[in-house]
């Protein structure tokens with residue numbers, strides 16, 4: 657899968673075609689992460705479905721194949737599912753970047769029905785306290801893990817990431833262990849683990865690189 661994807665990306669580059677587009681559906685978000693680059697969480701309306709459909713048609717004409725639906729928190733867009741379905745009707749592969757906290761079983765089923773390429777979310781700490789300190793929302797870790805479980809239970813490919821910061825770097829090892837345990841239960845549904853470093857020490861950065869180097873995709877697992 658990785659090689660096929662690389663070939664597609666190289667072909668698109670050779671044809672000067674935008675292979676992927678990252679679309680910020682809304683600036684709204686129910687979290688307030690300390691490192692968030694988006695300071696506008698509620699003061700603007702997102703574009704409506706009809707506007708996004710025009711964007712999708714333009715991107716399709718340009719030869720784009722892959723869309724990342726993000727925000728803010730994209731599930732906060734009142735027409736998120738209509739927009740995502742419009743993208744799938746045009747045969748785009750979609751990734752969804754979400755904080756995961758709004759995903760209950762009913763929403764997970766609607767997301768699974770979109771057949772997303774991946775759903776990507778972040779773990780901000782091994783303990784609820786550290787997680788909440790990063791997101792500024794009490795109960796954020798439990799909410800994210802509920803969303804993760806609901807998606808995994810339906811076989812959706814979930815990619816976990818950790819923005820490593822001075823708030824959570826001391827829990828990096830514990831987070832790795834935690835993710836290992838959580839995903840062991842799901843065996844072949846284990847997903848990639850990626851890490852980004854933000855304002856953390858050199859030692860953590862090295863650890864993050866090591867984590868990155870052991871990432872695995874479910875699609876690469878033997879049957």
Ligand code: SF4
Pocket residue numbers: 685686687688689691692693694727728729755
């Ligand atoms: S979940 Fe994402 S959009 Fe929301 S506050 Fe955190 S970083 Fe910002």
